[in-house]
Amino acid sequence: MNFFLTEEQQVLQQAVREFAREEIAPRSAEYNRRHEFPWENFRRLAELGYLNMHLPEEYGGQGLDWVSYAIVIEELARACAVTAVIYEVHCSLHSEAIYLFGTEEQRRRYLPRLSRGELLGAYALTEPQAGSDAAAIQTRAERVGDEYVLNGQKIFITNGGVADVYIVFARTHPDPSLRHKGITAFIVEKGTPGLSFGPPERKMGLHASHTTAVYLENVRVPVENRLGPEGEGFKIAMAILDRGRIGIAAQAVGITQAAFDEAMKYATERHTFGKPIIEHQAIAFKLADMATELEAARLLTYRAAFLMDQGVPCTKEVAMAKLFASEVAMRQTVEAVQILGGYGYMEEYRVERLMREAKITQIYEGTSEIQRLVISRHLLKELQAARG
Numbered sequence: 178m179n180f181f182l183t184e185e186q187q188v189l190q191q192a193v194r195e196f197a198r199e200e201i202a203p204r205s206a207e208y209n210r211r212h213e214f215p216w217e218n219f220r221r222l223a224e225l226g227y228l229n230m231h232l233p234e235e236y237g238g239q240g241l242d243w244v245s246y247a248i249v250i251e252e253l254a255r256a257c258a259v260t261a262v263i264y265e266v267h268c269s270l271h272s273e274a275i276y277l278f279g280t281e282e283q284r285r286r287y288l289p290r291l292s293r294g295e296l297l298g299a300y301a302l303t304e305p306q307a308g309s310d311a312a313a314i315q316t317r318a319e320r321v322g323d324e325y326v327l328n329g330q331k332i333f334i335t336n337g338g339v340a341d342v343y344i345v346f347a348r349t350h351p352d353p354s355l356r357h358k359g360i361t362a363f364i365v366e367k368g369t370p371g372l373s374f375g376p377p378e379r380k381m382g383l384h385a386s387h388t389t390a391v392y393l394e395n396v397r398v399p400v401e402n403r404l405g406p407e408g409e410g411f412k413i414a415m416a417i418l419d420r421g422r423i424g425i426a427a428q429a430v431g432i433t434q435a436a437f438d439e440a441m442k443y444a445t446e447r448h449t450f451g452k453p454i455i456e457h458q459a460i461a462f463k464l465a466d467m468a469t470e471l472e473a474a475r476l477l478t479y480r481a482a483f484l485m486d487q488g489v490p491c492t493k494e495v496a497m498a499k500l501f502a503s504e505v506a507m508r509q510t511v512e513a514v515q516i517l518g519g520y521g522y523m524e525e526y527r528v529e530r531l532m533r534e535a536k537i538t539q540i541y542e543g544t545s546e547i548q549r550l551v552i553s554r555h556l557l558k559e560l561q562a563a564r565g
């Protein structure tokens with residue numbers, strides 16, 4: 178066993194940490210206050226070669242591993258949770274789907290431009306009646322000659338409206354009882370007639386991240402934009418979510434680290450009853466618990482990423498990392514607000530925003546309940562396999 182990052186990973190961690198601290202963090206509060214998409218951050222991530230680092234060089238990447246990917250997201254989230262999720266959706270939900278399931282022609286058409294940041298990607302699965310139960314989607318795709326005609330509605334789509342390309346999941350078989358077997362994935366470009374977007378949702382947190390509805394009204398997509406075979410869309414959606422959830426676990430770790438940084442600093446500076454509050458055991462123990470849970474969440478996340486790198490099935494381990502890291506983020510950002518007392522409740526101090534941002538990590542890319550469902554199903558399968 179080896180718990181040390183490689184030299185390359187350490188160099189990357191240091192570089193992203195400095196970049197995120199010096200460039201991303203100072204802009205974050207203002208972008209969020211203005212509910213403005215942080216284009217400057219995305220542009221800089223592209224310029225510095227951070228987009229799609231996990232893809233092979235021929236598609237604009239650097240062939241890096243998933244542990245490196247988790248490190249980048251963690252450091253971005255430590256500075257700005259919004260930038261982290263924009264990056265995560267672009268790189269792992271969108272680009273990775275085209276890389277893993279696209280034809281060579283699709284890869285060459287989209288990936289180099291996505292890697293250079295000339296295109297921004299999104300992933301559109303959720304619908305008003307189908308979130309956790311993704312197999313219940315109703316958006317239809319009917320084959321007409323050399324095209325598919327898409328009709329339906331997606332909701333809560335990250336990068337909605339601002340993204341240039343969308344991975345859209347739709348039902349190619351009219352019988353809804355077929356559930357996951359009737360779903361197919363498509364690459365849909367912004368500007369295609371019939372594709373439109375709702376206004377950005379007003380959310381509890383992640384204000385600078387644009388989350389919108391996506392409307393499809395007789396959107397004609399050429400057959401060559403189908404991603405993977407007909408009926409394989411659900412498998413694609415789930416395989417991609419395994420990668421994505423590593424990113425959300427890493428985002429949760431980054432948010433928790435930021436809350437810990439703020440709480441530690443404050444606890445050594447703030448005095449009550451004649452001493453720094455860190456010298457009151459109640460506060461010191463909160464910090465001890467925070468540091469311990471943070472470390473455990475990080476280890477689970479890196480291990481899930483490591484297993485992905487080994488190419489071994491790791492859906493259960495990814496779900497465990499996402500579940501645990503997001504629960505820790507929620508619990509510990511609440512504690513960070515408590516450590517800052519009244520100041521913690523004020524917008525001026527970052528922990529207030531971190532607490533609101535932590536909440537989403539328990540919801541998107543599968544709620545905590547859905548992660549528990551995934552984990553418990555695997556446990557049962559393992560037990561049955563062991564019994565023969």
Ligand SMILES: Cc1cc2nc3c(=O)[nH]c(=O)nc-3n(C[C@H](O)[C@H](O)[C@H](O)COP(=O)(O)OP(=O)(O)OC[C@H]3O[C@@H](n4cnc5c(N)ncnc54)[C@H](O)[C@@H]3O)c2cc1C
Pocket residue numbers: 266300301302303305307308309310332333334335336380383388537540541542543544545546547550
């Ligand atoms: C800010 C934001 C960004 C998002 N970005 C995207 C995106 O880019 N692309 C995309 O496709 N989607 C996106 N989503 C959607 C997100 O993935 C869904 O909201 C999430 O999966 C939950 O689905 P739902 O909202 O329909 O809740 P529901 O599925 O209706 O769940 C409601 C509650 O019931 C629980 N529940 C449901 N089924 C079960 C069960 N079987 N057992 C136990 N409990 C259950 C859930 O855990 C939850 O607590 C985003 C959402 C938000 C809020």
